[in-house]
Amino acid sequence: MAVKRWPEGPICSGCFAKARETYGRCSTCDTDRMLPGISASGQGLCTDCAGGLGDFTCTRCGQEGWLHYAGICGRCVLTDRLTTFLDDGTSSIRPELQPLFASICAMSRPRSGILWLSKPHVPPILQALAKGNVPLTHEGLSRLTPWRSVVHVRDLLISCGILPPIDRYLFLFEQWLPTWLDTITDPEHRKLLHRFSTWHILRRLRTTAQTGPIGHYRNQNARCQLRAAAAFLAHLSTRGHDAQQCTQTDLDSWFATANSTGRQDVRSFLRWATEHHTMARLTVPASFTDNPAPISNQQRIDLIRRIHTDPAIAPIDRVIALLILLYAQPLPRIVRLTLADISRDGEQLLIRLGDPPVPVPEPFAEHITTYVASRPNLTTATNPDSQLLFPGRRAGQPIHPTSVRLRLQNLGIPNLNARTRAIRELLLQAPAPVVATMLNYTSQRAERIAAEAGNTWKTYAAGDHTRRPNPTPDRR
Secondary structure, three states: OEEEEEOOEEEEHHHHHHHOOOEEEOOOOOOEEEOOEEOOOOOEEOHHHHOOOOOOEOOOOOOEOOEEEOOEEHHHHHHHHHHHHOEOOOOOEOHHHHHHHHHHHOOOOHHHHHHHHOOOOHHHHHHHHHOOOOOOOHHHHOOOOOHHHHHHHHHHHHHOOOOOOOOHHHHHHHHHHHHHHOOOOOHHHHHHHHHHHHHHHHHHHHHHHOOOOOHHHHHHHHHHHHHHHHHHHHHHHHOOOOOOOOOHHHHHHHHHHOOHHHHHHOHHHHHHHHHOOOOOOOOOOOOOOOOOOOOOHHHHHHHHHHHHHOOOOOHHHHHHHHHHHHHOOOHHHHOOOEHHHEEEEOOEEEEOOOOOOEEEOOOHHHHHHHHHOOOOOOOOOOOOOOOEOOEOOOOOOEOOHHHHHHHHHHOOOOHHHHHHHHHHHHHHHOOHHHHHHHHOOOHHHHHHHHHHOOOOHHHOOOOOOOOOOOOOOOOO
């Protein structure tokens, strides 16, 4: 729906807002200012050179920009509202929150900040921190609600250096665990699940967090294991038994009636309970977790061709899909890539997935270069200086793997099936140890997939395989 008429014709609200948030050097007068106009060649024009677009100068600060109301720009409005919400009760901003104030006010799209502050649950969180109603610590933030908004504020505080960095998903799990345990009504079950979660699941998560972020999927997997353990104990109760009284018949009954997820997720609890003599040693049915059926290599080639040529595919989706189809990378690993993982050796573009970095052939290297120059989610206070290759909407966090999976699904690009085909094709072209180190796979997994794919490199001899000319025999 058109909200404005410019010399070129009617303009919709989205394009009108974008035009008032575009800055750079005018292609005609070379002045660095707002560029709402577009020349015939597609380059930006200032209001003077474009002509007939209007005056966008703020009556308060004198800067050009998106005017929120009464001739006042969005940045001035954002500054006013944030000053009110961060007031410590002395008509000034709490000193410890000054970095947060500066970060939010400096965002390139103040309209996004105003929209965020207009949500009813955001001002109470900021006011509680400003007035000292809760300590300005991770534990203090955990007392506030709703938790999703608190998580976003926590990420902002970490990115500003106000709070020390923590593993986001480990912290969320630690906050979730006591609340979940309180929902277990049987005191004996609660006691056993508390032991299992503390000495097995939580310990493993903390160990993993020492070497890198645990990520969304490990967090969800830990919760699923606890829920499956609780469901198994409830199943035993319906049969009149507890964990120590569990029989083979009870165990077989669970595996016969539970769904596939429950059967898989309960195995961690069964191993732990057996090792700690909480359950008798019983026979657990074997687990079968086959890889998803791969697409054909022709389908993979067709997808690569489509991704390369289809202009409707967004640059971010194009790059992620190519990392799956060319290099068999899983989504959690893809979203954790950084700008430092992209490098050049002369004219050759390299991407570090393992060691050493792998070359990216043309024309796919051009897609990555184009995407890096226009990464999304850099216009708000969350990630203005992010070094992540795929920055998300939360401060310091990459785009969520589930969001990526849904985007690929909407484009008709199968994630697991395509990745399975890609790794098999790569393992048919090179020895498993070579592929494993370059793509960050374990050698054992690469060898197993290679055997499934019919790889003949298993007899590949180690050492230098450089051809050397045969020495001339001595005929004397």
